[in-house]
Amino acid sequence: MRLATWNVNSIRSRADRVEAWLQRSDVDVLALQETKCKDEQFPEDRFRALGYDVAHVGHSQWNGVALLSRVGLTDVEVGFPGMPSWSSKEGVEPASEARAIGATCGGVRVWSLYVPNGRTLTDPHLQYKLEWLEALRVSADGWLNQDAEAQVALVGDWNIAPQDDDVWDISVFSHSTHVSEPERAAFSRVIEAGFTDVVRPYTPGPGVYTYWDYTQLRFPRREGMRIDFQLCSPALARRVTNAQIDREERKGKGASDHAPVVVELAD
DNA sequence: ATGCCAGGATGATCCTGA
Numbered sequence A: 001m002r003l004a005t006w007n008v009n010s011i012r013s014r015a016d017r018v019e020a021w022l023q024r025s026d027v028d029v030l031a032l033q034e035t036k037c038k039d040e041q042f043p044e045d046r047f048r049a050l051g052y053d054v055a056h057v058g059h060s061q062w063n064g065v066a067l068l069s070r071v072g073l074t075d076v077e078v079g080f081p082g083m084p085s086w087s088s089k090e091g092v093e094p095a096s097e098a099r100a101i102g103a104t105c106g107g108v109r110v111w112s113l114y115v116p117n118g119r120t121l122t123d124p125h126l127q128y129k130l131e132w133l134e135a136l137r138v139s140a141d142g143w144l145n146q147d148a149e150a151q152v153a154l155v156g157d158w159n160i161a162p163q164d165d166d167v168w169d170i171s172v173f174s175h176s177t178h179v180s181e182p183e184r185a186a187f188s189r190v191i192e193a194g195f196t197d198v199v200r201p202y203t204p205g206p207g208v209y210t211y212w213d214y215t216q217l218r219f220p221r222r223e224g225m226r227i228d229f230q231l232c233s234p235a236l237a238r239r240v241t242n243a244q245i246d247r248e249e250r251k252g253k254g255a256s257d258h259a260p261v262v263v264e265l266a267d
Numbered sequence B: 001a002t003g004c005c006a007g008g009a010t011g012a013t014c015c016t017g018a
Helices: A011-025 A044-048 A124-146 A181-192
Strands: A002-007 A029-033 A053-057 A065-069 A074-078 A100-105 A108-114 A152-157 A228-232 A240-245 A261-265
Touching: A002 A011, A002 A108, A002 A152, A002 A228, A011 A029, A011 A044, A029 A108, A029 A152, A044 A053, A053 A100, A065 A100, A065 A108, A124 A152, A124 A181, A228 A261
Parallel strands: A002 A029, A108 A152
Antiparallel strands: A002 A261, A029 A065, A053 A065, A074 A100, A100 A108, A152 A228, A240 A261
16 A cells, blocks of 8 residues: 655645646555645545545635545544644634544555644744644554554654754754754654654655755755654554655646655555 | 745735745
């Protein structure tokens, strides 16, 4: 089974590329982030025509996550238990954002995750990000405690660069989110709960990234960040036979600023 | 070393992104 994750930065503007990529990449399950649309705007028919079942959650032009699967898609869950809410401005009641969707695909519990950005080190959004990650850690910890052999994949855009060589120049990020101690600690706690970055062993650094800013020639200069991850439970991690970051897909007109990340699992 | 910001809202400019 081939499992992929991809922050597409708007599914409506990327649908042609996603469809073409699906047709040549032969993935069974694709987790999407930043679809940037409401459910009724998601182009689900064209993915169904390719043989994929579809689950999507999106409330507005922000966030939005989806799962496409051609190996079954059941027990869809929108958000994980305890997922924090967010209010964009004071006086507005906090609401659950479209940042997590889970389903069972081919026997694997797959979660498509779009971790909050954090914005700046002093922004309340960073605290939201940390609380969101801690709530995810608590839920994920519970899944493994219930069943040590659970096959769980936490995949998506984590908006964290866990190590210094996950960015092209750490000195540029000295006052930035994504590399701060509390963010890295929150990421580490998910790892310590028993989830493994199964991609890194097959794509060793330095200089290996999943995201490149559109500005300042970041992609041709090879100045990126490794912030998209597939974290697998122990039983699932044992099945991994290969992984790749599809850097080719970042090239050309109309590319997302993130590349797809693909994991190959033994049957 | 594949190219010098993109997308989506609202109504020419603001918000978000990492």
